[in-house]
Amino acid sequence: MSCMNHKYILQIKNLSVSFTQYENGLRKIDLKVIRNLNVSVGEGELVAVVGASGSGKSLLAHAILGILPQNCDAEGNIWFEDELLSPERIKELRGEKIVLVPQSVTYLDPLEKVGKQVRKEQNEKSVRKKQEELFAFYKLSQNTADLYPFELSGGMARRVLLTTAMMESPRLIIADEPTPGLHLEAAKKAMGHFREFADKGNGVLLITHDIELALEVADRIAVFYAGTTVEEAPVADFQSDDTLRHPYTKALWRALPQNGFHPFPGKQPYAKDMPNGCPFGPRCPQLTPECEGNIQEQLIRFGRVRCIHAK
Ligand SMILES: Nc1ncnc2c1ncn2[C@@H]1O[C@H](COP(=O)(O)OP(=O)(O)OP(=O)(O)O)[C@@H](O)[C@H]1O
Numbered sequence: 634m635s636c637m638n639h640k641y642i643l644q645i646k647n648l649s650v651s652f653t654q655y656e657n658g659l660r661k662i663d664l665k666v667i668r669n670l671n672v673s674v675g676e677g678e679l680v681a682v683v684g685a686s687g688s689g690k691s692l693l694a695h696a697i698l699g700i701l702p703q704n705c706d707a708e709g710n711i712w713f714e715d716e717l718l719s720p721e722r723i724k725e726l727r728g729e730k731i732v733l734v735p736q737s738v739t740y741l742d743p744l745e746k747v748g749k750q751v752r753k754e755q756n757e758k759s760v761r762k763k764q765e766e767l768f769a770f771y772k773l774s775q776n777t778a779d780l781y782p783f784e785l786s787g788g789m790a791r792r793v794l795l796t797t798a799m800m801e802s803p804r805l806i807i808a809d810e811p812t813p814g815l816h817l818e819a820a821k822k823a824m825g826h827f828r829e830f831a832d833k834g835n836g837v838l839l840i841t842h843d844i845e846l847a848l849e850v851a852d853r854i855a856v857f858y859a860g861t862t863v864e865e866a867p868v869a870d871f872q873s874d875d876t877l878r879h880p881y882t883k884a885l886w887r888a889l890p891q892n893g894f895h896p897f898p899g900k901q902p903y904a905k906d907m908p909n910g911c912p913f914g915p916r917c918p919q920l921t922p923e924c925e926g927n928i929q930e931q932l933i934r935f936g937r938v939r940c941i942h943a944k
């Protein structure tokens with residue numbers, strides 16, 4: 634499904650996130666870990682954010698939800714259903730209209746029984762019923778509700794996090810790596826649930842480094858590299874590397890098992906050692922001196938790309 638004629642649920646423009654650190658305990662430095670990032674989710678859309686570890690995926694989720702660490706600052710604009718979000722407004726929407734399925738299971742409160750947490754302390758019959766239905770859906774036995782988080786296995790804890798997100802009637806689900814530790818069946822269920830939720834006219838931002846999973850459920854893929862989106866493309870474009878736009882996306886495509894498992898050398902740069910211009914430059918087969926300049930995002934064939942050589 635394309636979002637061309639849809640309303641946006643989430644729009645992020647020019648987001649930058651930096652950490653303040655002290656070098657040798659004295660000199661203050663700003664470490665920019667996300668730069669000029671744009672990404673959007675339309676009504677009825679499931680958008681997957683893919684990218685290597687450390688590319689800024691979780692920080693993006695935390696920036697949207699206003700839960701960045703103390704020493705971390707965000708700049709840029711985030712719109713939720715045509716409303717420019719302020720920190721106060723984000724607080725109101727968080728957990729109600731915008732929910733997070735966090736990457737780490739440590740988000741569960743260790744001192745409170747699971748059922749109470751999932752129900753957010755509410756005890757009405759309808760809330761209990763919904764929790765029981767969701768537990769059944771995710772194959773959690775009903776007595777799981779009486780356990781404390783430390784009594785759960787990793788996979789159970791993940792399924793508890795999924796039920797927590799599904800308890801509300803959100804408009805946007807941000808799922809940060811929701812599947813590691815889950816059996817294939819549970820992972821498929823969760824994906825099916827997200828797809829269904831989007832198909833009802835809502836939005837899902839699915840953060841994952843599993844491109845194959847993303848290709849199965851998403852409408853569009855946003856590819857992250859070193860703190861920014863290098864490409865945003867409809868899923869159909871991933872059928873061949875000719876229809877993809879950025880050399881990094883093409884390299885990811887060729888590294889997939891079904892496309893020959895071609896590895897590509899090198900590593901994503903750290904925020905401290907960012908090259909001038911294109912962050913992918915040092916690894917790029919198409920590198921030219923112009924790549925060290927300012928790289929604007931261009932619109933090409935219903936997708937967006939940050940590469941001066943893209944066609
Ligand atoms: N508290 C912090 N202080 C300084 N740098 C941080 C902090 N938290 C994260 N970073 C840096 O920000 C970058 C992005 O981190 P983030 O957790 O968003 O990556 P990610 O794409 O979610 O990775 P993963 O796939 O491993 O979950 C990383 O380079 C990381 O080192």
Ligand code: NI
Pocket residue numbers: 690691692736809
């Ligand atoms: Ni992460």
